[in-house]
Amino acid sequence: MKKRVFQIFGFLISTLGWLFVACTMAMDYWRVSQLPGQGGSFIIKVAWYWSNLWKDCFIDSTAVVNCRDFPVLWSVTVYVQGVRGLLMVGLGLGFVGAILAFIGMECTYIGGNDKTNDKVLLSAAVFHIVGGISDIAGYCLYINRIARNFFNPNLNPTALRYDIGTPLFLGLVGSFLILVGAVFYAVTVIKVLCPEPKVVYASRSYVTPRTRSRTLYxxxxxxxxxxxxxxxxxxxxxxxxxxxxxxxxxxxxxxxxxxxxxxxx
CATH class of the missing domain: 1.20.5 (Single alpha-helices involved in coiled-coils or other helix-helix interfaces)
Structure with missing residues (x-):
């Protein structure tokens, strides 16, 4: 019963994390920069610059959005290409891991016998771990780029300094959930990796005290x-x-x- 509960809980957590990562691919405001300014006595004009993996946008105080889509794949900035590739690899591995986990769980009765189910679930945990690490690497690469530009003392004062947006935090949380789900899978099939040594106990018949002294001789x-x-x-x-x-x-x-x-x- 505990094994099934752990497997179901791990499947729900890893699937939820995979959905978080997938949602961040299409979300806006990966990086945000705000330019406040005062015009007149009562009017405050604010402009926001934000970017994601697909476009750069500008919003003024009148809520007019102007965006510039990134050009074709081979002319995009190198770090953006790297982040895209890492996240896509993580999503693909997570999708395969979710299918294997659904097949290998004990409550689905699809994989076959217990030993086969454990092996399939172990492979699902490996796919989730590799995919989660790939997602974390992509988000960390993007955050590193933002931090380097923000804390660069030699940066032009007129250049924009971006802050970290909400999708990056959501993606990191989703990657962490994927790894936690993989750990739950691995815990339930740890016996496949480290089987317990078999101890054979010799069968000994009980002898009454009267006959014991006789049987000795x-x-x-x-x-x-x-x-x-x-x-x-x-x-x-x-x-x-x-x-x-x-x-x-x-x-x-x-x-x-x-x-x-x-x-x-």
Whole structure:
């Protein structure tokens, strides 16, 4: 029962994390920059610049959005291409891991016997772990780029300094949930990796105290009795042989005497 609960809980957590990561791919405000300014006595004009993996946008105080889509794939900034690739790899591995986990769980009755289910679930945990690490690497690469530009002392004062947006935090949380779900999978099938050594216990019959003292020396008594019986049998055979030999000698003597007597007569 505990094994099923852990597997279901791990499947829900890893699937929820995978959905978080998938949602961040299409979300806006990966990085945000705000330019406040005061015009007149009562009007405050604010402009926001934000970017994601697909476009750069600008919003003014009138809520007019102007966006510039990134050009074709081979002309995009290198770190954006890297983040896209890492997240797509993580999503693909997570999708395969979710399918394997659904097949290998004990409550679905799809994988077959318990040993096969454990192996399938273990492979699902490996896919989730690799995919979660790939997602974390993509988010960390993007955050590193933002932090380097923000804390760069040699940056042009007129250049924009971006802050970290909400999708990055959501993506990191989703990656962490994917890893936690994989750990739950691995815990339920840890016996496949580290099987317990088999201990064979010899069956011992219970002996009552009265017969225990006898059984300790049964072998000795039996051997002594057998030796006595063999000695007696040897003696009986020897005595029978000696009697038969004496009887044969007596018969020979008597036959000789009878033959001499007949000849004399």
């Amino acid at each position: 049964t072998g000795y008594y039996q051997t002594s009795r057998q030796s006595r019986a063999s000695r007696e049998s040897r003696r009986s055979t020897l005595s029978s042989e000696s009697k038969s030999s004496e009887f044969s000698n007596i018969s020979q003597i008597t036959d000789e005497k009878i033959s001499d007597r007949d000849a004399f007569v």
